[in-house]
Amino acid sequence: MDFSFSREQEMLKKAVRGFAESNVAPRVPELEQKGAFPFDLVKGMGQMGLLGLTNSRPYGGTGMGYMARTIAIEEVSRIYPSLGFFFQAGNLFMFAVEGFGSEDQKRKYLPDLCKGTKISSFGVTEQMGGSDPSAMMTTSKLDGESYVVNGRKSFITNVEVADTLGFVAKTGDSFSVFFVEKGTKGYEVTRREPRPGLRCMPVNELVFSNCKIPKGNLVGEEGRGMAIAITTISVIGRTGAAGVALGAAQGAFEGAAKFCNGRVMYGKPISNLQAIQFMLADMSTDIEASRWLCYRPAWLLDQGKNPREIGPDIARSKLFAVDMALRTCLKAQEVMGAYGQSPEYRVEIFLRDAIELLTAGGTQEIMRLTVGRALAS
Numbered sequence: 001m002d003f004s005f006s007r008e009q010e011m012l013k014k015a016v017r018g019f020a021e022s023n024v025a026p027r028v029p030e031l032e033q034k035g036a037f038p039f040d041l042v043k044g045m046g047q048m049g050l051l052g053l054t055n056s057r058p059y060g061g062t063g064m065g066y067m068a069r070t071i072a073i074e075e076v077s078r079i080y081p082s083l084g085f086f087f088q089a090g091n092l093f094m095f096a097v098e099g100f101g102s103e104d105q106k107r108k109y110l111p112d113l114c115k116g117t118k119i120s121s122f123g124v125t126e127q128m129g130g131s132d133p134s135a136m137m138t139t140s141k142l143d144g145e146s147y148v149v150n151g152r153k154s155f156i157t158n159v160e161v162a163d164t165l166g167f168v169a170k171t172g173d174s175f176s177v178f179f180v181e182k183g184t185k186g187y188e189v190t191r192r193e194p195r196p197g198l199r200c201m202p203v204n205e206l207v208f209s210n211c212k213i214p215k216g217n218l219v220g221e222e223g224r225g226m227a228i229a230i231t232t233i234s235v236i237g238r239t240g241a242a243g244v245a246l247g248a249a250q251g252a253f254e255g256a257a258k259f260c261n262g263r264v265m266y267g268k269p270i271s272n273l274q275a276i277q278f279m280l281a282d283m284s285t286d287i288e289a290s291r292w293l294c295y296r297p298a299w300l301l302d303q304g305k306n307p308r309e310i311g312p313d314i315a316r317s318k319l320f321a322v323d324m325a326l327r328t329c330l331k332a333q334e335v336m337g338a339y340g341q342s343p344e345y346r347v348e349i350f351l352r353d354a355i356e357l358l359t360a361g362g363t364q365e366i367m368r369l370t371v372g373r374a375l376a377s
């Protein structure tokens with residue numbers, strides 16, 4: 001298996017690093033303070049072709065693939081995980097439409113989403129249906145040429161700024177994927193959930209009350225919604241969360257290493273203390289192990305592997321990356337002493353963002369279940 005980056009991927013990495021360091025880094029304090037969605041940065045990522053890396057060219061994507069997407073997520077998250085999380089949440093509906101939608105839906109919605117001039121989100125979770133989405137209560141009933149939707153969803157990323165929401169609802173005994181446009185009567189974003197991290201990506205609750213959507217807003221076949229949602233969450237949500245965790249850990253590590261090389265005690269930088277060196281060594285080893293686990297499923301997807309077959313590989317990468325990011329961010333704070341908790345050094349932002357990843361895209365226990373079930377004969 002060859003894990004080296006192609007020339008194109010190396011160029012992408014350099015370009016995204018440049019964008020993140022020059023355009024994103026100076027904005028972090030303001031975005032953290034205001035918790036405002038960064039429309040301009042998202043458009044900037046769209047202009048660079050980053051939002052449609054896994055969408056194909058006829059629909060406005062670049063078709064560079066999942067390795068390229070992981071590179072972009074890692075590089076953006078190394079500077080600001082909150083913005084890196086846009087790839088996790090923003091690409092979900094794009095994947096579902098390209099993979100399962102009609103030709104008309106692909107041509108109508110994907111080009112603007114790839115450009116970042118329009119934003120989508122994807123809603124599965126409900127109060128009673130998080131880890132067990134089959135317990136969801138939202139229903140969608142066919143009535144002439146429309147579906148009538150009733151229910152509510154929680155913890156849906158970016159829906160307050162989204163032009164289009166893809167969502168899963170019960171259609172009789174099975175589930176189906178639909179989408180609804182912003183402003184549709186009976187569809188309302190009701191509140192922003194207060195969260196500790198990922199501050200520039202709002203997470204909202206929403207309500208459908210007798211919301212009529214056209215029949216043509218069904219994505220894929222009626223009754224196939226759960227399979228579509230699970231594949232979408234695995235291929236986009238979990239790989240995305242893993243990539244954000246990887247980038248967050250790398251960012252925290254670099255911040256801590258720089259600090260330890262500059263902080264002088266006993267006449268020398270503290271990076272000369274063996275205890276500190278051991279912690280930095282453990283951090284860099286953990287990150288490198290995680291990097292291999294994250295890029296492997298992306299590479300497998302680029303080789304055309306069936307996403308269902310590599311579900312356990314993806315789950316393993318998310319499980320390890322998020323635990324690793326938490327360990328790394330905590331160690332980064334530890335080696336920096338009291339400075340580690342200061343917002344001025346940004347390491348504390350990486351930790352708050354990594355905490356959110358424990359749950360986003362599926363909890364760590366659900367990752368273990370996915371890996372464990374594949375091991376049971």
Ligand SMILES: Cc1cc2nc3c(=O)[nH]c(=O)nc-3n(C[C@H](O)[C@H](O)[C@H](O)COP(=O)(O)OP(=O)(O)OC[C@H]3O[C@@H](n4cnc5c(N)ncnc54)[C@H](O)[C@@H]3O)c2cc1C
Pocket residue numbers: 089121122123124125126127129130131132154155156157158198203356357359360361362363364365366369
């Ligand atoms: C930042 C963020 C962004 C999110 N964005 C979105 C989004 O855009 N769209 C969306 O649809 N959802 C989104 N979510 C919701 C997320 O997918 C759910 O929170 C997640 O699936 C877990 O559901 P829950 O919170 O209801 O926890 P629960 O399912 O209630 O879990 C509670 C606890 O029980 C454990 N548990 C549950 N089932 C099992 C089991 N079978 N075996 C062992 N342990 C189990 C869990 O691991 C957890 O520890 C987001 C969440 C966060 C934090």
